[in-house]
Amino acid sequence: MNAPSPHISAERPVIRQLDEAAINRIAAGEVVERPASAVKELVENALDAGARRVTVDYAEGGKVLIRVTDDGCGMTGDDLPLAVTRHATSKIDGSDLLNIHSFGFRGEALPSLGAVGRLTIQSRVAGQDAAAITVDGGRVGPVRPVGLSGGTVVELRDLFHATPARLKFMRSDRAEAQAMAEVVRRLALAEPGVGFTLRDVSGGDERVIFRAEAEQGDLFDALRGRVARVIGADFADNAVAIDAEHDGVRLTGYAGLPTYSRGTSVAQYLFVNGRPVQDKQLIGALRAAYMDVLSRDRHPAAVLFVTVDPTRVDVNVHPAKSEVRFREPGAVRGLIVTALRHALAGAGHRASSTVGAETLAQMRAEPVGPRVYQMDRPSQNWPSQPTFARVQEWQAPMGFAEAPAARIEAPVETAAGYLGAARAQLHENYIIAQTADGFVIVDQHAAHERLVYERLKAQRDGAGIARQALLIPEIIDLSPDDCARLLEAAPDLARVGLVIEAFGGSAVAVQETPAILGQVNAQALIRDILDDLADLGQSQRVQAKMDAVLSRMSCHGSIRSGRQMRGDEMNALLREMEATPLSGQCNHGRPTYVELKLADIERLFGRR
Secondary structure (H helix, E strand, C coil), rough: CCCCCCCCCCCCCCCCCCCCCHHHHHHHHHHHHHCCCCCCHHHHHHHHHCEEEEEEEHHHHHHHEEEEEECCCCCCCCCHHHHHHCCCCCCCCCCCCCCCCCCCCCCCCHHHHHHHHHEEEEECCCCCCCCEHHHHHHHCCEEEEECCEEEEEEEEECCCCCCCCHHHCCCCCCHHHHHHHHHHHHHHHHHCEEEEEEEHHHHCCCCEEEEEEECEEEEEHHHHHHHHHHHHHHHHCCCEEEEEEEEEEEEEEEEECCCCCCCCCEEEEEEEEEEECHHHHHHHHHHHHCCCCCCCCCCCCEEEECCHHHHHHEEECCCCCCCCCCHHHHHHHHHHHHHHHHHHHCCCCCCHHHHHHHEEEHCCCCCCCCCCCHHHCCHHHHHHCCCCCCCCCCCCCCHHHHHHHEEEECCCCHHCCCEEEEEEEECCEEEEEECEEEEEEEEEEHHHHEEEHHHHHHHHHHHHHCCEEEEEEEEEEHHHHHHHHHHHHHHHHHHHCCEEEECCCCCCCEEEHHHHHHHCHHHHHHHHHHHHHHCCCCCCHHHHHHHHHHHHHHHHHHHCCCCCCCCHHHHHHHHHHHHHHCEEECCCCCCCCCEHHHHHHHCCCCCC
């Protein structure tokens, strides 16, 4: 016996016109997902109003109170009833939805907030009286006079009180507060010339969570200052400036060095025409740009701004406006990949300065038991607490001449470059080089592996990619959509050595493969490429596989750990590192050297 469908009523359904309150609550479900969504919409409104300072106050994770205060142009008493009406906006006139220059344009935020909470707006235009209006659960109150010096104050209380079921889906106050802080930080990066303050006023106390004063200077100076404030000075010190333009698309911002990577993508901030976005095509392009210098479990840090004619990008894709659709996505992706790779190569041998700091942190002694004063120490020939916490056993001091290391007596200035002059080789793997203000420790195998890898890639790109023709072409059956998508990408794939042709119907024939890959499972490769094309619109799969082969070849062809090197060999390796792009990290994104400043070493030993 078949069970009746729960979607089919025994009676004929009747079509009804929903009332305005229900319509607003439904729309609010798309626009206002959580307190952070409300903060985003209100702060964007303030920025569209020309505000130079924005203050956000919240209580209980934004569930009880969200208040946004700005010094923008304000609204008149006549504007306020329209402002809380759906699809009423000052941003566009509706004639051209592809030429949008503002954050907001849908006219849904304020009525949606008023439909699910208690909304109060106070505003004043210069030279006119201030006015206020209240919306409670969709019910609009009358306009009334208030006292306000200028700008606008929007206060949202008891979010989702009109839809209490939504409160069950809210996370903890702490999690919601973190989400609001992330929204404010992203908008602060988008507008370095605007001052931002975020405060927690729960329980009547006032605690500043985030503050960023308006930055001065040109584009890059202002952005660098704001980046240092939002992400941290470490990122600003370990990032390269990006400024590239091609075919009417401009890319600016900062990209972190490969050795300044993260375990997650939390430090990736992407903007399109100043709008913060989380677009999978842009994220994929960023990942592709670092593909050759980062392992799969690491993520780059970057703040990137794509500027393009508004008519070439559609921002009306999602009510939250966090996704965009480019008219020429390949051009944008290509610019990101090319510009970032060029900038990272231009950084030469640089490695993140945080590597040295992390090394020093590992070298500091960890506390072991209660403090033992010098007068109470046993008078033996070994320390009761070693300086290096991980040292398991004390050994008698060894003279330098007896140490298992190659020593070079050449003065620093005779061969020194950025990485100094080699002084010793420790454990047949680590080169110690003295610089003008400290020293570096080089992993000889990792460094030489990168050098060999770059040489192999240059040879491949210079002579072209050799192909191997398959004795019997491999026929692969695909769906019609996959077949069309793959054949459209066929010219790009041929340039990296993979030649495919239509074979009739929805099948393709793999005729040639890159010779460097050796024997290839063509069907698995094609499936992987199709996944890339479906997800990102472009595939780097063949290129990635070829680079992986070259990486393995370079590993086998590089100086192995355990080999003793002469002084001239070590100095030659240092000089080649200085002249080779990306030599600051190995093929897997790990640093090839650690730089320690003399001042830091002196502090480690208590000399400063």
